[in-house]
Amino acid sequence: MIKQLNPPRRILMGPGPSDVHPAVLQSMATPLLGHLDPAFLEIMNETMDLLRQVYQTENKVTLAMSGTGSAGMETLFVNLVEPGDKVIIGVNGLFGQRMVDVALRCGAEVIQVEGAWGDIIRPEKVEEVLQQHKDIKLVAVVHAETSTGVRQPLQELSEIVHRHHALFVCDMVTSIGGIPTKIDEYGIDAAYSGTQKCLSAPPGLAPVTLSPRALEVSANRKSKVQSWYLDLSMIQNYWGEERFYHHTAPITMIYSLRKALRLIVDEGLENVFHRHALYGRALHAGLEAMGLELLVNEKHRLHQLTAVRIPTNIQDVEVRKRLLQKYGLEIGGGLGELKGKIWRIGLMGYNARQENVTYALAAIEDVLREHGYHFISGAALEAANRYIRENE
Amino acid sequence: MIKQLNPPRRILMGPGPSDVHPAVLQSMATPLLGHLDPAFLEIMNETMDLLRQVYQTENKVTLAMSGTGSAGMETLFVNLVEPGDKVIIGVNGLFGQRMVDVALRCGAEVIQVEGAWGDIIRPEKVEEVLQQHKDIKLVAVVHAETSTGVRQPLQELSEIVHRHHALFVCDMVTSIGGIPTKIDEYGIDAAYSGTQKCLSAPPGLAPVTLSPRALEVSANRKSKVQSWYLDLSMIQNYWGEERFYHHTAPITMIYSLRKALRLIVDEGLENVFHRHALYGRALHAGLEAMGLELLVNEKHRLHQLTAVRIPTNIQDVEVRKRLLQKYGLEIGGGLGELKGKIWRIGLMGYNARQENVTYALAAIEDVLREHGYHFISGAALEAANRYIRENE
Numbered sequence A, B: 001m002i003k004q005l006n007p008p009r010r011i012l013m014g015p016g017p018s019d020v021h022p023a024v025l026q027s028m029a030t031p032l033l034g035h036l037d038p039a040f041l042e043i044m045n046e047t048m049d050l051l052r053q054v055y056q057t058e059n060k061v062t063l064a065m066s067g068t069g070s071a072g073m074e075t076l077f078v079n080l081v082e083p084g085d086k087v088i089i090g091v092n093g094l095f096g097q098r099m100v101d102v103a104l105r106c107g108a109e110v111i112q113v114e115g116a117w118g119d120i121i122r123p124e125k126v127e128e129v130l131q132q133h134k135d136i137k138l139v140a141v142v143h144a145e146t147s148t149g150v151r152q153p154l155q156e157l158s159e160i161v162h163r164h165h166a167l168f169v170c171d172m173v174t175s176i177g178g179i180p181t182k183i184d185e186y187g188i189d190a191a192y193s194g195t196q197k198c199l200s201a202p203p204g205l206a207p208v209t210l211s212p213r214a215l216e217v218s219a220n221r222k223s224k225v226q227s228w229y230l231d232l233s234m235i236q237n238y239w240g241e242e243r244f245y246h247h248t249a250p251i252t253m254i255y256s257l258r259k260a261l262r263l264i265v266d267e268g269l270e271n272v273f274h275r276h277a278l279y280g281r282a283l284h285a286g287l288e289a290m291g292l293e294l295l296v297n298e299k300h301r302l303h304q305l306t307a308v309r310i311p312t313n314i315q316d317v318e319v320r321k322r323l324l325q326k327y328g329l330e331i332g333g334g335l336g337e338l339k340g341k342i343w344r345i346g347l348m349g350y351n352a353r354q355e356n357v358t359y360a361l362a363a364i365e366d367v368l369r370e371h372g373y374h375f376i377s378g379a380a381l382e383a384a385n386r387y388i389r390e391n392e
Helices: A022-027 A038-055 A069-080 A094-105 A123-132 A155-163 A212-219 A232-239 A251-267 A269-289 A316-327 A354-370 A379-391 B022-027 B038-055 B069-080 B094-105 B123-132 B155-163 B212-219 B232-239 B251-267 B269-289 B316-327 B354-370 B379-391
Strands: A061-065 A086-091 A109-114 A136-142 A167-171 A190-192 A206-210 A305-309 A342-346 B061-065 B086-091 B109-114 B136-142 B167-171 B190-192 B206-210 B305-309 B342-346
Touching: A022 A251, A038 A061, A038 A206, A038 A251, A061 A069, A061 A232, A061 A251, A069 A094, A069 A136, A069 A167, A069 A190, A069 A206, A069 A212, A069 A232, A086 A094, A086 A123, A094 A109, A094 A136, A094 A167, A109 A123, A123 A136, A123 A155, A136 A155, A155 A167, A167 A212, A206 A212, A212 A232, A251 A269, A251 B251, A269 A305, A269 A354, A269 A379, A316 A342, A316 A354, A354 A379, B022 B251, B038 B061, B038 B206, B038 B251, B061 B069, B061 B232, B061 B251, B069 B094, B069 B136, B069 B167, B069 B190, B069 B206, B069 B212, B069 B232, B086 B094, B086 B123, B094 B109, B094 B136, B109 B123, B123 B136, B123 B155, B136 B155, B155 B167, B167 B212, B206 B212, B212 B232, B251 B269, B269 B305, B269 B354, B269 B379, B316 B342, B316 B354, B354 B379
Parallel strands: A086 A109, A086 A136, A136 A167, A167 A190, B086 B109, B086 B136, B136 B167, B167 B190
Antiparallel strands: A061 A206, A190 A206, A305 A342, B061 B206, B190 B206, B305 B342
């Protein structure tokens, strides 16, 4: 016998999903429209408008793919890459590795430019490869590496890539709505993201944006896109003026995305970025005051996702289990080569607030103490609050 | 300035999405769990249990892909087919055509067995092709053709396919939860479906089920699955005991699916099928009493989706627009070669009720009369109600 749905209450401060804004949750109880209803097509238009504002672009093709962030990644590769194409992928974490896997399945010849996990991809290393190979079609990097908490600078890299006539593609799953994405200003040709991080909507959609240049590359393909489901030439015709049926859009998810984007636009993008910076840095100050070491140096550290090294003699899984049981607080463990070595603490979207900073620091302090890790009592909260007072 | 989300109220009696059960809508406002939270993994287990019951199978790999029904279609083809494989696809409507497109993009050699739009695929035609080609890997047909309202008989076909050692694959997007799918009894090797038809959940997930035999074929592939996002070898490890992270599951959508399946299991599968048959046939009786002609002969007609020919001199689009404006009632138009020739009326899941039969017949009667189509007043409702009285 299967019981009533009654999940325990959690506070989601891992690498995502993050807590969904209550107004977004409510929007999902809205009855459906048909996917070709004129009223729904209007809602799609509005969603695209909002998405352009939040992505900071005027790209016409700025829409939500019907899958999670990884489907967004696959969308860009299957549409932009043909078998035999040479691509450069920056790999300094799990999501760079994933791009390599996806690109190889598209038949690409992949050249990896590596960075240490916890560091950025060095633009000069990318330029070196571009100089050695004259026929690189695209260069892809992760803007906000969810596995490490690194923020990749984009502007210089974008200039280098374009000087060599390649397309510049960015994973913005964890950056959108948390830090500036500046698609047009930086000249990013294509980007994908997710809804479950700084947008504070549930996972299930992958907002993508493509520049006219990227669309031209895609339009001039010799081979068919290997995925029917992710073929942008058809999906554009559904989201565009033609309104040609492709697949049934996930209507409720689009309601939730529209609501989430509207909350961001109403608050003001700059205010939203400031809020992430303020509380993210307050968390950093608090963790450091506890004597913990942050993985990423300050210059390249994300506000919305913080990787902190697990102190010696502290058991990763036990601490996280205890936080979940005692405090209902979810934080993330490490992935890949950082498994067991770091925790990942998110302050994304709706969760980038005083309440979450205070609660997380207090809970972590208590559980670490239970596990025998000692430091000055109350120092973490004091440091975080001081930072907020001085910078808000 | 983008306004508050406030869509007009519709009654969705097209080919899907259909109206979501109110309890399912409510379930979507439930706060999120993390996608690796033990409580969420339990919810995934329960969802698989329920899905097995509704699919009528004991297949271990019975899970929901993170995309709409078409992603389910693509999942089966990318996992089961390798470049150069020969497959037979039954084409008697749009969704058979779509399977051909998807299979070709996987590099399959596709042999189409055609049926008229509005008729079934004749098993003997499939057998003929199987006798001519000794190396067919799989045969795929659409169980409930959403573009025509045809119900494909599966048992005889399944026996033929297995006699020739091929896999039998079925599109069950519109059949699941509406008519018996009997995966194990019929020996269907793999099937996919959607959530937005007879399950009365929103679109966004694609429940799939694969037999051990199908999984073995997939496990013995020589080439990598061309889609990372839909690669079942990895997705199985997330839904299975390993719980290995692949992509972030669309948590809210899974809440909604679990709730929707539970409503069906609580009502009892046989009762649900009876309800679809009762009200579907009542609608048929009503439409025929209005003098309208149904596209599909009684033997192969679906209960949950009815294709009715548009009377001569009646404008397709105008009538549907008027139904939407005056009655908030959505019915579907024809697709492909049936565009402008039929309407498609769904009575799926929660909508397979007296209320919807009565309302739709009354609304259609009124709007047809407005457009100059004449018949005996009240005959439709009388015929439908008589059928219900005599068969409930």
